[in-house]
Amino acid sequence: MQTMMSETTPQGIDKTSRYKWVTKDEPGELKRLHKDVLQIHPAYQRDVIPSKVKEITAEWSWVAVGAIVVGERGGEFWVIDGQHRVMAAKRRSDITHLPCVVFKTDGVRQEAAAFLDVNTGRKPVSSIGKFKAMIAAGDEAACAVQHTLDSLGITPKTTASKPRELKSVAWAIKRAAEDVAKFTLVMRVAAELSHDIPIQEKLLDGLWYIHDRLPNGITEKRFAERLKVVGARKLIDGANKASAYFVRGGANVWADGMMNEINRGLRNTFSLRDSD
Numbered sequence: 001m002q003t004m005m006s007e008t009t010p011q012g013i014d015k016t017s018r019y020k021w022v023t024k025d026e027p028g029e030l031k032r033l034h035k036d037v038l039q040i041h042p043a044y045q046r047d048v049i050p051s052k053v054k055e056i057t058a059e060w061s062w063v064a065v066g067a068i069v070v071g072e073r074g075g076e077f078w079v080i081d082g083q084h085r086v087m088a089a090k091r092r093s094d095i096t097h098l099p100c101v102v103f104k105t106d107g108v109r110q111e112a113a114a115f116l117d118v119n120t121g122r123k124p125v126s127s128i129g130k131f132k133a134m135i136a137a138g139d140e141a142a143c144a145v146q147h148t149l150d151s152l153g154i155t156p157k158t159t160a161s162k163p164r165e166l167k168s169v170a171w172a173i174k175r176a177a178e179d180v181a182k183f184t185l186v187m188r189v190a191a192e193l194s195h196d197i198p199i200q201e202k203l204l205d206g207l208w209y210i211h212d213r214l215p216n217g218i219t220e221k222r223f224a225e226r227l228k229v230v231g232a233r234k235l236i237d238g239a240n241k242a243s244a245y246f247v248r249g250g251a252n253v254w255a256d257g258m259m260n261e262i263n264r265g266l267r268n269t270f271s272l273r274d275s276d
Helices: 050-058 083-089 108-119 127-136 140-152 169-178 180-193 201-213 221-246 251-263
Strands: 029-034 068-073 076-081 097-104
Touching: 050 083, 068 108, 076 083, 076 097, 076 108, 083 097, 108 127, 127 140, 127 169, 140 169, 140 180, 169 180, 169 201, 180 201, 180 221, 201 221, 201 251, 221 251
Parallel strands: 068 097
Antiparallel strands: 029 097, 068 076
């Protein structure tokens, strides 16, 4: 009887051939490597959590450690998955060698892509950690975001608390993939308005929505000057009020609240086109 786990279709056709399934790389080799040869590349690894290293160090478990995923290139061994376990081992004199599954790699890009493959769907990776790995892997949208942020002096942070800091890198990558030029423009305007607070996603999403529907966009002289007068704080307050009123969020709702603040007290108000 045919089951879902069968290698062939009900017609007896090999599934790998039928569905054109691919194999992205070669099998790894199980090795015991000395902990001192294992290196950690900062380009794609997530930020170290000291408490996690301390916990593993204090209560070492070979079962929990399992195998470290390693990339080998040029006679060097680079940790793809398992940096906290490796760092913990380096703190213990009784741990010298670690079980590793070693894969031949041709550079940082392949290792960064492997890091994403290993971690996506298996355990959470912060948006900043994923962003960092995507850059190392050469992702076009992520690299464009990094270029824009660097040019504007903006720092991506897991917890943004200061001006010129941005938490919403997932939003940034998505929008840059849609339209890099528009993303750069909206990010620049948001950064200029947020001179005393972190750059918030509500502001970015609202400005994106408004730019699409405002004749001549958000850089039109009179509108741009009005934005500066209102400022980021009042725009975000307006977005929050609209969210509370409609009992939901989203770019259109936030934009509606922001437009209310922009038009407050004006005789010649601004209006948005209906979406197509």
